[in-house]
Amino acid sequence: MSVADKLTSRLPMIGDRGERKDVVAVVKLHGVITPTPSPLARGSINLAAVESALTRAFGHERLKAVALQINSPGGAPTQSGLVAERIRQLADEKNVPVLAFAEDVAASGGYWLACAADEIYAHRTSMVGSIGVISGGFGFTGLLERFGIERRLHTAGANKSRLDPFSPEKPEDVEWLKKMHGQLHELFVDWVTERRGDRLSGSEDLFTGDVWLGARAVELGLIDGVGSLRQVITERYPDAEIAIAEPKKPLLARLGIGAPAAASALLDAVQSKAAWSRFGL
Template structure:
C-alpha cells in the first residue's frame, strides 16, 4: 500500500468522522429545539389552566351591580334554597350582604328576594335579628321582602322582619311551624337478627337513636322542645307583622299550613302582590337593581365540603338532626 493511498484513506476517514459528528450535533440541536418548543407549549398550557382556575375562584361582578354604581339604586339580596349554616342562604352570607347594602349611601331601599323552603331556626333567627337591628340603625332605608316561588317556614320568619312583604299571586307563603323527622328501624333489626348496642353516660343521651324503641317520656320531652321553638317563631312573626295578621279570624295561621300569595294577602301574611322589579320601580322609586348577594367561590364551597365530617353526613341521613323551620 502506497503512502499516498494511506494518506487519502486517512483523510477520507477524518472527513466521514466529521460528517458523522456534524450530523450528531445537528440532531442534538434539533432535539433541543424540539424539546424547548414542547416545554414552551406545556408551560403555556399550565399558565392557561391556572388562570382559568383562578378566574373560577374570583367572584363574578354582577352586571346589575355595575349598572347601579355611582347613583341611587335598589339593593337586591337573594335568599335562595335551604337556610343552613353551610348553604348559600346561611346567616353569615345573608347578614354580610345586608350590612354592605345598608352601609352604601347610594342604597335607596333593600329588596330581599326570597325563594326558600326554610331551614334552621337558629340561622333564620340570626338573620331576623340583624334585619331588625339594621332597620333601627338606618331608619331611612326600608327593607322589602319579595317572595317568588316559595317563602315558607324559616324563610317567612326572615320575611316578617321586613317593613313590607310582597309576593306573586301564585307564590307559596306561610308554613309557620316546626318539624323534626327521623326513622325507626327497630322492627327491621328484629327481623334480620341485629342487636343495637349503645353505650352512653347519660340516661337519655341516645333518645333520638332510630335503632332503639321510643320511650313515651322522651317523645313527650322532644315534643316540648319543638313546641317551645314554635312559640318563639310565632312571637317573632307577630312582632314583625303586628296587627296586619288576621289571627282572630284565622287561628290556623300558625298551624303549619301554607297558602298561595293571593290567599296570604287576605290573611295579612303579605302586604301586596308584586315582583322585585315592581317594588324597585314603583315602591322604592329606584329601578336600578344592584345585587349585593354574597356568592361563595368554588374554592370556598370545596373547602366546606372537604371540612364536613363523614359522621355529620351520616347523622343527617340517619335522622339525627335538630328542629327545622319547614
C-alpha cells in the same frame, strides 16, 4: 391643539361627573335554612353564608332600601332567627326600609326571614306561611335486626340517647319532643305577631302551619301585597338602580375544592329535596 390641551379636554370637569343614582340593594335568600351547607343541595341559608351579602347590601352609598328575594321552604329555627335579627340590626343602624319578596315559597323559616322586612310582597302563585314546627328522622331498628347487627350505645345521663334512630322509639321521648316543638312554635308566633302587628287578620288558621297563595296571604295579613320585586321597586323607587349584593365565596369554593364526602353530601341533598317536596317543588 397641543398635546396638553388634548389631555386636558379628556379630563372630567368639576361637577360634570353625572348624577349618581340612588340604590336599592337586593339580597337573595334562596335555599334550605341550615347550619351545614352542601354543594349538592339546592342552595342553603345560614348567617355565615349571607353575612357578607347583607353587609354589602346595607353598605351601599345612596341606599334607599334593601330588598330580600326569598325562596325557601324553611329549615333550622336558630339560623332563621340569627339571619332575621341581623337584618333588623343593619336596617336600624342604616335607617333604611326593608322589603321582602317571596318567590316560589316563603314558608316556615322562609316566612320567618320575610318577617324581618318592613313590608312583604309575593307573587300570586307564591306559597306563604307554614307558621309551625316540624322535625323528622328515621328508625333503623328493623334494619339492624334483619342483618343481625348489634347496637352498642353507652351514655352517662338518663336522657342522653333520646330519639336515637337505632333504638326503639320511647313515648316519653316523643312527648319531650312535642314540648320542644310547642315552645318553638310559641316563639315563631310571637315573632310574626311582633313584626306584623295589626296587619294580621286574627284568623284561627294563621298559626296552624298551613300555607296560602299570594292573594289569600294578603287577606290574612301575612303579606302586604301581590307583586314582583322589579314591579314594586320600580313603582316605589323609579329613579333608583337595583344592585344585587352577592356573598363572598370562600377561596376553596371558588376553586371548586372542598366538597364533602359523597355519602354525607347525598344525605344532605336528600334532606334538602324533602324540605322542598313538602310544597310540591
